[in-house]
Amino acid sequence: MQTTTLSFANLHNHGELFANMLRARRELFIVHNKWNxxxxxxxxxxxxxxxxxxxxxxxxxxxxxxxxxxLTPTTTRCGIYSYMIRDAQRGLLDTIPSDLLFDEAPVSETVWESSRLFVSHDVPAAQRRAVHARLILELGAAARNLGAAYCLTLLAATWPRWSDRVGVKMKAMGPVIETEGRHQVVAMDFATSLH
Incomplete structure (x- = not known):
């Protein structure tokens, strides 16, 4: 099992990996989960x-x-968009309720958004926990390398059952909402985790 953090600056060094990742996202989110x-x-x-x-x-x-x-910086802007959680709060996304946060969405160089987190559907059940743990470990390392102390993410509301297993302190940042199931915005603390 290997991990790679891709950026537009290094995509050319990794062959089809970026396209394969987008294909895996399609297989899980569109084909399996039937998300539009x-x-x-x-x-x-x-x-x-x-x-x-x-x-x-x-x-x-x-x-x-x-x-x-x-991973997307909370300081980014592209036309009317910034990052998914903030844009949902601003009412720009019709698939995620705008009341997903207790407070205003942060815009800070030390806070990044973690989104589209997935483990491929075809990973055997016996390997899923190890693959997920490896992803979170690399996510924390990448976030810290980018200067992030925290990542905001929209997770299944079951996150309290497994957060201790991955070694990351997590805190609810909004209420449980209904969007393709029960979800909640969580802050993952990478300043003190995974050292």
């Missing part, structure tokens, strides 16, 4: 897949994607 998301050429994408973002990918030596995640 943009797709092209067999890949899922959205307005947040920009040069400002980074993608943490867990993969095997052949480039088969096991898990992935996108």
């Amino acid at each position: 998301l943009p797709e092209a050429l067999g890949m899922e994408y959205d307005q947040y897949d920009t040069p400002a973002s980074r993608w943490v990918v867990v993969h095997d030596e052949f480039g088969r994607v096991l898990a992935g995640n996108r």
Whole structure:
């Protein structure tokens, strides 16, 4: 199992890994979960897949994607968009309720958004926990390398049951909401975790 943090600056060094990650996202989010998301050429994408973002990918030596995640700075802007959680709060996304946070969405160089976190549907049950833990470990390292102390993420509301297992302090930042199931915005503390 390998991990790679991709950016627009290093995509050319990793062959098909970025495209494979977008294909794996499509397979899980569109095909398996039946979410209504943009797709092209067999890949899922959205307005947040920009040069400002980074993608943490867990993969095997052949480039088969096991898990992935996108990191986006909360300071980014692209037209009317900033980052998914903030844009939902601002009413720009019709698929996520605007009341997903207790307070105003942060805009800070030390806070990044973690989104599109997934473990591929075809990863065997016996390996899922290890793959997920590896993804979170690399996510924390990438976040700290980018200067982030915290990442905001929209997780399944079951997160309190497994957060201790991955070694990251997490705190609810909003109420449980209904969006493709029960979810909640959580702050992941990478300043004190995973050292």
